[in-house]
Amino acid sequence: MRVIDVSQITEAIAKLCIEANYELPDDVYQALKEALEKEKSPVGKAVLSMILENAELARQRVAPICQDCGLAVVFLEIGQEVHFTGGSLKEAIYEGVRKGYKEGYLRKSTCHPFTRANVGDNTPPVIHYDIVPGDKVRIVVAPKGGGSENMSMVTMLKPADGLEGVIETVVNRVKEAGGNPCPPIIVGVGVGGTFERSAFLAKKALLRPVGKPNPDVELAKVEQEILERINKLGIGPMGWGGTVTALAVHFEMEPVHIASLPCAVNINCHVARHKEIII
Amino acid sequence: MGDVIRLTTPLTDEDILKLKAGDNVLISGVIYTGRDAAHKRMIEALEKGEELPFDVKGQIIYYVGPSPARPGRPVGAAGPTTSYRMNPYAPKLIALGLKGMIGKGKMSQEVKEHCQKYKAVYFGAVGGCGALLSQRIKKAEIIAYEDLGPEAVRRLEVEDFPVIVVYDAHGGDLEEMGIKEYRVEG
Ligand code: SF4
Numbered sequence: 414m415r416v417i418d419v420s421q422i423t424e425a426i427a428k429l430c431i432e433a434n435y436e437l438p439d440d441v442y443q444a445l446k447e448a449l450e451k452e453k454s455p456v457g458k459a460v461l462s463m464i465l466e467n468a469e470l471a472r473q474r475v476a477p478i479c480q481d482c483g484l485a486v487v488f489l490e491i492g493q494e495v496h497f498t499g500g501s502l503k504e505a506i507y508e509g510v511r512k513g514y515k516e517g518y519l520r521k522s523t524c525h526p527f528t529r530a531n532v533g534d535n536t537p538p539v540i541h542y543d544i545v546p547g548d549k550v551r552i553v554v555a556p557k558g559g560g561s562e563n564m565s566m567v568t569m570l571k572p573a574d575g576l577e578g579v580i581e582t583v584v585n586r587v588k589e590a591g592g593n594p595c596p597p598i599i600v601g602v603g604v605g606g607t608f609e610r611s612a613f614l615a616k617k618a619l620l621r622p623v624g625k626p627n628p629d630v631e632l633a634k635v636e637q638e639i640l641e642r643i644n645k646l647g648i649g650p651m652g653w654g655g656t657v658t659a660l661a662v663h664f665e666m667e668p669v670h671i672a673s674l675p676c677a678v679n680i681n682c683h684v685a686r687h688k689e690i691i692i
Numbered sequence: 693m694g695d696v697i698r699l700t701t702p703l704t705d706e707d708i709l710k711l712k713a714g715d716n717v718l719i720s721g722v723i724y725t726g727r728d729a730a731h732k733r734m735i736e737a738l739e740k741g742e743e744l745p746f747d748v749k750g751q752i753i754y755y756v757g758p759s760p761a762r763p764g765r766p767v768g769a770a771g772p773t774t775s776y777r778m779n780p781y782a783p784k785l786i787a788l789g790l791k792g793m794i795g796k797g798k799m800s801q802e803v804k805e806h807c808q809k810y811k812a813v814y815f816g817a818v819g820g821c822g823a824l825l826s827q828r829i830k831k832a833e834i835i836a837y838e839d840l841g842p843e844a845v846r847r848l849e850v851e852d853f854p855v856i857v858v859y860d861a862h863g864g865d866l867e868e869m870g871i872k873e874y875r876v877e878g
Contacts, residue, residue: 454874456714456856456866460818467824471769476823480759480842518768520759520842531728531841549832554828560774560796560819588728592867593797593874595819625773647875654870665851672875 415548416496417692422552425690426509429554430485431517433688434477440622441599441660441685448597448650448657455657461597464650464683477673479684482519485538486619491546503540512537522559541613557686561594561680567612569689570674576635579604581674584642586678588660592652595682599623599662600643603677605667615679618663620687626687627664636662649692661687695748698852702750703791708811710872711857713864717815719853723752723794725846727773731781734845737771738784740791745836745845749789752815756794756830765849767802767832769822775814779803786812798867807859815855816866828853 442465488510489504499505514521521535537542545551555659566586570578583602590598603614616666626633639662649655669675697847699707711717711737724746726734747830755775759768775782775795779802782793786806793799793812796819807814817825831849838844 434764454870456870459716463818463821463824466816470823470827473761476762476765476769476826477759478769478823479820480771480822481773482759482769518760518762520757520768521755522842529845533841538724543772556818563774584784592819607757639738643830645876647871647873649870649874651816652870653816653866654859654874656874682820 414494414496415492416498417550418499419497419502420499421692422502422505423509423512425552425692426487426506426554427513427516429552429688429690430510430513430519430556431561433554433556433686434482434519435471435690436475436479436515437471438630438685438687441683442468443681444623444660445597448660452650452655452657454649456653456658457650460650460653466589477519478686479558480520481522481558481560481629482514483558483686484522485535486555486616487540488543488553488555489540490543490545490551491542492549494548506540507536508539510536522666550692551686551689552692553689555620558682558684561598561682564590564594565615565679567608567636567675567677569608570676572672572674574674578674580635580642582676583662583678584637587648587680590680594680595684596652597650597657597683599660599681599685600662601679601681602639602662602664603679604675605665605669606675607670608675609688610667611675611677612679613667614667615677618665619679619681620684621663623685624661627635632664632666638650639664650664661686701752701753701776703752704750704758705811708791708813708861711813712862713856713857713860713866713869717855717857718794719752720851720853722847723754723853725756725758725848726753727755727757727843730845731778733837735781735784738805746847748785750791752792752794753785754756754788754794754848758826759842761832761836765826767826767829767854770826770829771819771822772819775799782806786810791860799859802865803863804859807861808863811861813861814859817855840847
C-alpha cells in the first residue's frame with residue numbers, strides 16, 4: 414500500500430490547470446503546423462498562422478491561449494494500492510481547481526444554469542475516476558471550452574442505421590456547427606454501452622494525441638474516412654472557407670445493448686488542452 | 693487576401709458601405725464588450741425605457757468575456773465568443789444604430805437582413821487567439837454590470853484590432869462564399 418496525502422493532489426491539479434491553459438500540447442501545435450501547409454485558402458492560412466503565433470505568446474505567459482479557460486474536466490486513474498490521507502480527495506481536487514484558476518489568472522466560467530450567476534471559482538470540475546492496478550495516480554486535466562462543447566451531441570440511432578448512420582451523424586454535426594466551435598477541430602466519436610458511456614468514450618477519444626489512429630485497423634480506416642468527408646465540407650479555419658476543417662477524428666468503440674446504437678460526437682476546438690502528471 | 697482597411701470608431705454609414713465580405717480590417721478606437729448576460733440586461737433595460745450603459749450609435753460591440761488581467765496588463769486573453777447566442781438581441785441594437793458586432797460563427801438571417809437594412813457589419817475575429825488579440829487592447833474599463841464578472845460591459849481602447857468582414861451591408865456573407873469555393877462534392 415502507498416500512502417498519498419491529498420494536498421499533493423491539490424498542488425498537482427492547480428499546476429495542471431495553469432499549464433494546460435498556457436501551453437498548447439506539442440502534438441496539437443504540430444498538427445496545426447501541418448494544417449498550415451495543407452490549407453489551400455489564403456484566409457484559412459492567415460487564421461492558422463495567427464493561431465500558431467498565439468500559442469507562442471501564451472507560452473510566454475502573455476495571457477492564456479483562450480479567454481475561455483474551460484470547465485475543468487479531470488480524469489483520475491487511481492492505482493488500487495493507493496490510500497489517500499489528509500482529507501477528502503474530492504475536496505482536494507476542487508481546491509486544486511480553485512487555486513489554479515485564481516493563481517493562473519484564468520477565467521472562471523461556471524455559473525447557475527438559470528440565474529446565470531457565476532460560481533466565482535470555476536468549481537465544480539467534472540471528475541472521472543477510474544481504479545486501475547498499481548500504486549500510482551495518473552491525473553489528466555482537460556479544460557473544455559463552451560463554444561465547442563455546445564456543438565457536441567449524443568443521439569440514439571437504430572441498430573439498422575449501422576456504421577453509415579454513425580458517419581452521417583458525425584459529418585452532419587460538423588457541417589451544422591460550421592465556424593462555431595473554432596475550427597480546425599478535433600472530433601471525438603463514441604459508440605458503446607449506454608447513453609452516457611458513449612458520451613464518455615467520445616470525450617476520452619479527445620485525449621488521444623492528435624491524429625494517432627485507433628489501434629484497431631478497421632476503426633482507424635473509419636476515422637480516416639470521416640476525416641476526409643469532413644474536410645470536403647469546405648468550412649475551413651474559423652468557418653471562413655478552406656480545406657482543413659478538422660485536424661483529426663478519434664473513434665472509440667465498445668459493445669452496445671442489442672436494442673441500441675448510441676452515438677456521441679464530442680467536438681474540441683483547436684485549443685485542445687490537456688496536461689497530465691503521474692504521481 | 694486583399695488590402696487591409698483601417699477603421700477608427702465611431703463608424704459612419706460611409707465606412708460601412710465600403711466594406712465587403714472577406715475584407716481584412718484593422719479597428720482602432722473605442723469598442724464595447726458584451727455577451728449573453730449583458731445583452732439580456734441591456735434589452736431588459738430598453739424594454740423598461742431605461743438608458744443603455746453606453747450609446748450604441750456608431751459603435752461596435754465585441755462579443756467577449758476576457759480572462760482576468762495579469763499584473764501590468766489592461767486585460768487578460770480576449771478572443772471572440774460564439775455569436776449566435778446574441779441572435780435574439782443583436783437586431784434590436786442594430787436598429788438603434790449599432791454599426792458593428794465582432795464575434796465568431798454564424799448569426800441569424802434576421803441579423804444579416806438588419807445589417808443590410810440599417811447599414812451595419814458583422815466582423816469575425818479568430819477564436820482561440822485570446823493572447824494575441826489581448827495585445828491589441830490598450831485599455832479596458834468596466835462601465836456596467838460589474839457583478840457579471842467576465843460578462844460585465846467593458847469599454848476597450850483598441851489599436852489595429854484584426855477582424856474580417858463576415859456579413860457586409862450589401863448581403864455578402866464570407867462563410868457562404870468560402871464554403872462554396874472550397875467544398876468538394878461527393
Ligand atoms: S471553442 Fe475553444 S478556441 Fe473557441 S473560444 Fe471556445 S475554448 Fe476558445
